[in-house]
Amino acid sequence: MTLTTSPFDDDHLHEECGVFGIFGTPDAAAHTALGLHALQHRGQEATGIVATDGEHFNAHRGLGHVGENFGADAQNTVAKLTGFAAIGHNRYATTGETAIRNVQPLFADFEFGGFALCHNGNLTNALILRQQLVRQGCIFQSTTDTETIVHLIARSRRRTVVDRLIEAMNQVDGAYALVCLSSSALIGLRDPNGVRPLILGRLGDSYIITSESCALDIIGADFVRDVEPGELLVIDGTGLKSYFPFRPAERRFCIFEYIYFARPDSLVEGISVYAARKAIGAELAKESGVEADVVVPVPDSGVPAAVGYAAAAGIPFELGIIRNHYVGRTFIQPTDQVRHLGVKLKHNANRAQLAGKRVILVDDSIVRGTTSTKIVEMVRQAGAREVHMRIASPPTTHSCFYGVDTPEREKLLAARMSVEEMARVIGVDSLAFISIDGLYRAMGEPRRDPEAIQYCDACFTGDYPIALTDRDGGNAARQLSLLAEAS
Structure with a gap:
């Protein structure tokens, strides 16, 4: 007998993931786990949470559903993720490699301190960037396109975390909604075309950045607004700051979110x-x-x-x-x-x-x-x-x-x-x-x-609004997705 992915799931398109981040509450990890429960439809292969108390980062990543990792039987897991801020990620189901090394959020210790990030979308020049970075001496620990961003941040000589992230994202093509966590800030970022969803919410004095409004409803938070295409939000002890550091582009939100991906009760x-x-x-x-x-x-x-x-x-x-x-x-x-x-x-x-x-x-x-x-x-x-x-x-x-x-x-x-x-x-x-x-x-x-x-x-018309750099550069059959093994 073998365990296999259910065949009735093979005839639908699958969203790659859902993201959730919250800043300014002692129950950050618990709220993140609940938010990920609401976003379970966006990814069922694996899940993870990283929390920070400003000095230490605490993480748990695991294969399977949110309830299997952060449910009632895993309360001790959530309790160990102490901190006033946290981010979490659900990864979609696929037939590719299932391994802990590919489960997000990704975390790295940089010169400026710890930094975690999770990503919904796909970078269309990740393979080319990865090959360049490997030639320059970078050592990759996963097969995700998200790790490319980690190495670009590491190589930046900019002074602040935000400036390093901006410099890194200016080098990538593709669709992305990012939620990131430093020791003192929660950062949200959406690609200039706004292909993937990202919204801003509020629970009392705490801000939330997540994929869909249903993740706000489950914790009783209020919807504030959509994160604008090309917008970067920084939430820290001083409040909320908004930046538009990228060249404006035509708004091209994924219409399949309305047809299938998003939960029906979401805005x-x-x-x-x-x-x-x-x-x-x-x-x-x-x-x-x-x-x-x-x-x-x-x-x-x-x-x-x-x-x-x-x-x-x-x-x-x-x-x-x-x-x-x-x-x-x-x-x-x-x-x-x-x-x-x-x-x-x-x-x-x-x-x-x-x-x-x-x-x-x-x-x-x-x-x-x-x-x-x-x-x-x-x-x-x-x-x-x-x-x-x-x-x-x-x-x-x-x-x-x-x-x-x-x-x-x-x-x-x-x-x-x-x-x-x-x-x-x-x-x-x-x-x-x-x-x-x-x-x-x-x-x-x-x-x-x-x-x-x-x-x-594009899935209906072939009208791709963002350059398919990897495909047009000779990698036509490949996109470096969350589970795909790099050749």
Whole structure:
């Protein structure tokens, strides 16, 4: 018997991580652990916290979920992380190397003292920078692109921690949201295009920097504002300071945060994620309506879009597929004979709502198509008379290089097939995706309008807003992600 990653997770794109930092409370580590619980959806492979009391740094990093490392059975672990400030990180699940050396936050002792940092995103010139740094004598301890930043800070001759960080980040390309911790300050930084989310919150006199507003809700903190693209925040004993040390760039927030990544109860860039998904579903119904008896979401990520679709189409919404919420990240596969049953560990058909009906299945995306095929087969076996699938995103035709775990392009179903061919492979009576223009309409931002917000939609259009330096420099098949082994 072997433990393997659940196959029903292979057919979604995966966010790389979530970050959380808090300054100015004796319960910094406990609050960080709670914040990471709320951000568990952004990464399930590993988690870590570093705290400081101004003199010492205390850390715990571990593989697995937040609850396994900082839950009720691990209270002593949190209690040992003493200090008035802390940062934490959740790392996404992948098939790459699983090792403690890659778990964040990363920590290093510099000339100026201890410094920890964690990162959500991906540096698109990390491989080239890493090769240069190795030739100059740097010794890397991990295979993360984040460690490149550590070495750039170490080599800086600037006087202050903030100036060293600014000099380091001026040498990198890519999408990033950083939370950093020195002995006296919490620092947050967002890339000039604002691809990845980062927000500012407050709990009494304590400031918080984190990926999503749901991490504020769990500790009763107030949302203050989004960290602006290209903004650097420094929080210390004197309060909050804001800097804009980088050249301004076009705002290109990742639109997939609204489709799938962010939690539905979060506010991202001032927009309710739940409301955005409902609006996308409604627009999808307008674009690709079909006669049917029931609208069924593929849980859980397809639920808000299905609610919007059903309301706009005037078709009843039903939970025709029930999700088992108690399935872990891994499961035992004793034989090849039962491996194909893996999807039923997570989803089961609600036969009473499907038998004899024309069913519209609503999901957030199709990546490889493996899970969609199994879901459709399950619905047909439950007695559905017709099965139509509607997808609340355009076809995913390109890989992401900005912090999303995406298969190589040749493994993306939509990159190899037409919609009609995909429908035949998946086994549906009809298949339709929301159009890219429809997606922008749902977000209230006319596409290509110079006065409107333009998102990063490269996974649908191939329009990459940030230079893919490593890829264009001969590393086309590689991005140095959080778990990828450097060749």
